[in-house]
Amino acid sequence: MINEKLPQIFYGGDYNPDQWPEEVLDEDIIYFKKAGINVVTLPVFSWAKLQPSEEVYDFQWLDKIMDKLAENNIYVCLATSTAAQPAWMSKKYPEILPVDFDGRKRKHGGRVNFCPNSKVYRKMSTSLTRKLAERYKGHPSLLLWHIGNEYGNYCYCEHCEEEFRIWLKKKYKTIENLNKAWNMSFWGHTVYDFDEVVVPSGISEMWRDSGRERTNFQGISLDYNRFMSESVFNCYHEEYKIIKEITPDLYITTNLMGTFKPLDYFKWAEKMDVISWDNYPQLIDPMYVTALRHDLMRGLKNGKPFMLMEQTPSQQNWQPYNGLKRPGMMRLQSYQAVAHGADTVMFFQLRRSIGACEKYHGAVIEHVGHDNTRVFRECAKLGEELNALKDKILDSTIDAKVAIVFDWENWWAVELSSGPSIELNYLKQIEKYYKAFYDMNIAVDFVNPEWDLSKYDVVVAPLLYMVKDGVASNIESFVKSGGTFITTFFSGIVNENDLVTLGGYPGELRKTLGIWVEEIDALFPNMNNSFKLTENSIKLKDEYSCGMLCDILHLEGAKALAVFGSDFYKNSPALTLNQFGKGKAYYIASDPEEEFIRDFISHVCEEKNIFSSFEKLEGVEITERVKEDKTFVFILNHNESQVEVNLSDKEYVELLTGEKKIGKVTIKAKDLVILEK
Ligand code: GLA
Ligand code: ZN
Numbered sequence: 001m002i003n004e005k006l007p008q009i010f011y012g013g014d015y016n017p018d019q020w021p022e023e024v025l026d027e028d029i030i031y032f033k034k035a036g037i038n039v040v041t042l043p044v045f046s047w048a049k050l051q052p053s054e055e056v057y058d059f060q061w062l063d064k065i066m067d068k069l070a071e072n073n074i075y076v077c078l079a080t081s082t083a084a085q086p087a088w089m090s091k092k093y094p095e096i097l098p099v100d101f102d103g104r105k106r107k108h109g110g111r112v113n114f115c116p117n118s119k120v121y122r123k124m125s126t127s128l129t130r131k132l133a134e135r136y137k138g139h140p141s142l143l144l145w146h147i148g149n150e151y152g153n154y155c156y157c158e159h160c161e162e163e164f165r166i167w168l169k170k171k172y173k174t175i176e177n178l179n180k181a182w183n184m185s186f187w188g189h190t191v192y193d194f195d196e197v198v199v200p201s202g203i204s205e206m207w208r209d210s211g212r213e214r215t216n217f218q219g220i221s222l223d224y225n226r227f228m229s230e231s232v233f234n235c236y237h238e239e240y241k242i243i244k245e246i247t248p249d250l251y252i253t254t255n256l257m258g259t260f261k262p263l264d265y266f267k268w269a270e271k272m273d274v275i276s277w278d279n280y281p282q283l284i285d286p287m288y289v290t291a292l293r294h295d296l297m298r299g300l301k302n303g304k305p306f307m308l309m310e311q312t313p314s315q316q317n318w319q320p321y322n323g324l325k326r327p328g329m330m331r332l333q334s335y336q337a338v339a340h341g342a343d344t345v346m347f348f349q350l351r352r353s354i355g356a357c358e359k360y361h362g363a364v365i366e367h368v369g370h371d372n373t374r375v376f377r378e379c380a381k382l383g384e385e386l387n388a389l390k391d392k393i394l395d396s397t398i399d400a401k402v403a404i405v406f407d408w409e410n411w412w413a414v415e416l417s418s419g420p421s422i423e424l425n426y427l428k429q430i431e432k433y434y435k436a437f438y439d440m441n442i443a444v445d446f447v448n449p450e451w452d453l454s455k456y457d458v459v460v461a462p463l464l465y466m467v468k469d470g471v472a473s474n475i476e477s478f479v480k481s482g483g484t485f486i487t488t489f490f491s492g493i494v495n496e497n498d499l500v501t502l503g504g505y506p507g508e509l510r511k512t513l514g515i516w517v518e519e520i521d522a523l524f525p526n527m528n529n530s531f532k533l534t535e536n537s538i539k540l541k542d543e544y545s546c547g548m549l550c551d552i553l554h555l556e557g558a559k560a561l562a563v564f565g566s567d568f569y570k571n572s573p574a575l576t577l578n579q580f581g582k583g584k585a586y587y588i589a590s591d592p593e594e595e596f597i598r599d600f601i602s603h604v605c606e607e608k609n610i611f612s613s614f615e616k617l618e619g620v621e622i623t624e625r626v627k628e629d630k631t632f633v634f635i636l637n638h639n640e641s642q643v644e645v646n647l648s649d650k651e652y653v654e655l656l657t658g659e660k661k662i663g664k665v666t667i668k669a670k671d672l673v674i675l676e677k
Pocket of ligand 2: 115156159
């Protein structure tokens with residue numbers, strides 16, 4: 001439980017009373033109560049108000065707000081306000097301002113616009129944090145801590161460059177090691193001193209290509225990403241340590257952004273007491289895409305419940321087209337988060353601001369200023385329901401038999417690479433395989449490839465291009481002891497420095513997979529090939545199309561379940577299976593059409609006896625959370641029309657209504673049931 005002071009699903013969100021005259025707070029509190037809101041996150045962007053100049057701090061306005069909230073039994077997720085430094089600070093200490101990828105020194109403006117290695121920034125942000133923690137440590141409204149906001153600031157300034165060199169010295173010890181790790185004899189890039197290393201950016205080794213950052217030297221760019229992810233993390237962690245020292249019993253978090261590429265969230269998660277994240281799907285995004293992100297966020301802390309820190313009650317402002325969530329959608333998406341492991345439902349924002357870029361961003365309290373709106377009514381209804389659920393679902397977890405490997409460093413490496421195809425997109429591959437399980441209502445965990453995999457029956461590692469130390473043996477022992485492992489084309493190619501593992505692809509995975517990939521063909525967008533099934537025992541169609549990359553491979557113990565249908569490698573293996581120890585290792589040697597992945601994954605699940613206890617219905621998402629001897633089944637109907645779901649002969653209690661359910665249950669359009677058994 002995040003905090004026993006509030007043993008229920010937290011409901012509320014970002015609140016910016018500092019943008020409003022004082023009396024608005026009283027009005028807001030009335031509306032919060034009407035909407036069942038019990039938590040507000042603040043003050044996320046109030047550094048300039050909390051510290052008008054270097055020597056002067058002003059907390060009185062915040063005292064008043066905190067006290068009034070406490071009087072009204074509304075709790076606070078207290079933010080440290082360090083995501084946007086005051087203008088006076090940037091002016092007085094220009095070193096705080098970062099340098100961007102193109103080498104431009106930034107001026108003050110926006111937010112998260114600071115150099116993560118700036119000593120002045122670190123000093124100023126931690127001083128403010130210490131003051132806040134000391135001042136509010138015993139405050140009755142204080143529930144948990146929220147550090148910064150949506151970190152993600154890479155910097156390429158000279159100071160970062162110096163710090164990078166120090167980081168490299170620590171990592172590589174000698175310049176020879178570094179030259180070797182980055183293969184610097186290529187293009188005569190050998191360096192003789194750490195001081196000769198420059199940051200990889202748009203004015204040195206890197207460039208942008210089709211919206212992506214590419215590099216001449218993957219080794220240095222990967223290290224820079226690691227270094228930046230760590231530098232930014234250190235900003236967070238320095239504040240974290242201070243808060244922990246002062247309020248050791250309170251949870252500390254920062255709001256993550258789902259599949260956000262620049263930061264290695266698995267590393268961040270080690271020092272987050274609870275994961276929280278901001279969910280902003282576009283109106284047209286398919287539901288599985290959001291489900292995946294929830295599952296990934298849950299995976300960061302190995303399945304522990306997470307916080308939905310932000311979502312809009314109605315619309316965003318920053319997407320090209322900011323469609324309204326249709327009636328019922330906000331509620332359904334809130335429960336979707338809970339269904340995937342969230343223990344909070346929170347919004348950005350509680351009151352719509354009057355000016356600047358977020359004035360057209362949805363809020364619980366709209367510009368009209370009263371509660372007689374569709375959005376408010378929907379929020380209030382949800383608030384009532386969540387309050388009534390009390391602590392029932394809290395702390396329940398998801399018991400998955402399937403895991404998908406997700407690795408940020410691999411993601412960086414795949415897409416920093418030059419060749420073999422610009423179409424290589426790690427996230428798309430992850431999404432494709434995830435969707436196959438999602439469509440069957442089979443729970444999926446996301447795991448780091450270095451973690452213990454033994455509790456899973458099936459592990460899928462799409463595009464596992466980079467195989468870091470220990471990963472191959474981890475996979476090998478998983479398969480040996482009976483697990484089913486699936487990987488795809490362009491896997492096992494390099495080590496953690498993006499140096500090719502010599503001796504034949506897929507490198508260290510070769511033994512487990514029982515194959516040798518000799519060549520990799522890249523197809524143009526208008527070209528394709530096909531998988532022709534060879535084996536009768538596997539119940540798939542005779543032929544499926546495939547594209548992007550085709551591996552030309554030899555069997556070394558594995559058998560071919562499908563072969564390529566055309567080109568000079570016609571009849572060479574396209575889908576292989578290696579019986580290894582007690583387990584199985586599959587290799588998918590190209591990027592097949594979705595139908596293949598669906599059929600193949602359902603075949604594998606059948607083999608391992610993994611299934612959902614409910615029939616599959618289009619647009620209906622089903623998950624289960626378990627707690628002690630209780631199971632909570634979430635059935636979400638994303639369709640525009642009602643559906644009937646067969647519960648067979650099991651008897652359930654419907655949590656939101658208290659009714660007994662058996663046999664068939666009807667769920668209206670954009671509605672849901674939570675069944676307890
Ligand atoms: C992010 C931020 C918020 C706000 C919202 C708007 O998630 O954390 O401060 O800007 O986006 O959608
Ligand atoms: Zn910098």
